[in-house]
Amino acid sequence: MKANKNKYFKAAKEETNALVVYFSSKGFQANGMLEKGNTAILAEMIAKELHADLFQLVSKDKHYPDDFRPLMDISKKDIEEDARPQYLEDVPNFKKYKYIFVGGPAWFFYFPMIVYTFLDNHDLSHKILIPFTTHVGSGLTGIDTHLEEQYPGNEVFKGLAVIGAYTQEDPDRVRRQVKDWLEDLFK
Ligand SMILES: Cc1cc2nc3c(=O)[nH]c(=O)nc-3n(C[C@H](O)[C@H](O)[C@H](O)COP(=O)(O)O)c2cc1C
Numbered sequence: 001m002k003a004n005k006n007k008y009f010k011a012a013k014e015e016t017n018a019l020v021v022y023f024s025s026k027g028f029q030a031n032g033m034l035e036k037g038n039t040a041i042l043a044e045m046i047a048k049e050l051h052a053d054l055f056q057l058v059s060k061d062k063h064y065p066d067d068f069r070p071l072m073d074i075s076k077k078d079i080e081e082d083a084r085p086q087y088l089e090d091v092p093n094f095k096k097y098k099y100i101f102v103g104g105p106a107w108f109f110y111f112p113m114i115v116y117t118f119l120d121n122h123d124l125s126h127k128i129l130i131p132f133t134t135h136v137g138s139g140l141t142g143i144d145t146h147l148e149e150q151y152p153g154n155e156v157f158k159g160l161a162v163i164g165a166y167t168q169e170d171p172d173r174v175r176r177q178v179k180d181w182l183e184d185l186f187k
Pocket of ligand 1: 023024025026029030031034036037038039040068071072073075104105106107108109110134135136137138139163164165
């Protein structure tokens, strides 16, 4: 297993064929006042482990407020309306990637809709989608199935779900989870 893992990581580094793209909120949240969002921390760990490119989606016009309550309201409304909130900058040269690690917090069993804006905006032919999320209990429930429904032409690999607070309070534990998950995916 070790040899395979090393082979994959080396290949990923040389070919830069893995992208980690994510949305993460900060501000006042379920696990306190965050300087850096939980999913941002997880995304950085995944990208580091894979030598992948890392890209954060930032919403245009401050679509997502920093405060918990208004954020809940807007995210619910987005789901009801199947909204596609816009983001600022886009990933350069998206076509060079084969593995798209796509992440965001679990928001009412969905990724924030801005993540779907990103996926809808790109040609996903022959891409492998690999979801990851942080959450307070629901895990990937709904996110993985929604991804498969939205993008039926794409292979969706088994995703990773991490309790959000662990990224801030016990990063070593999360790093181990990331390593185990990736080893399992690419063995
Ligand atoms: C609008 C909103 C909806 C949420 N919905 C869920 C949910 O359905 N299931 C869950 O386990 N956690 C839910 N949470 C908690 C977040 O998923 C969790 O705090 C996450 O780690 C935040 O990640 P971030 O810091 O990257 O934004 C929700 C939080 C917010 C703000």
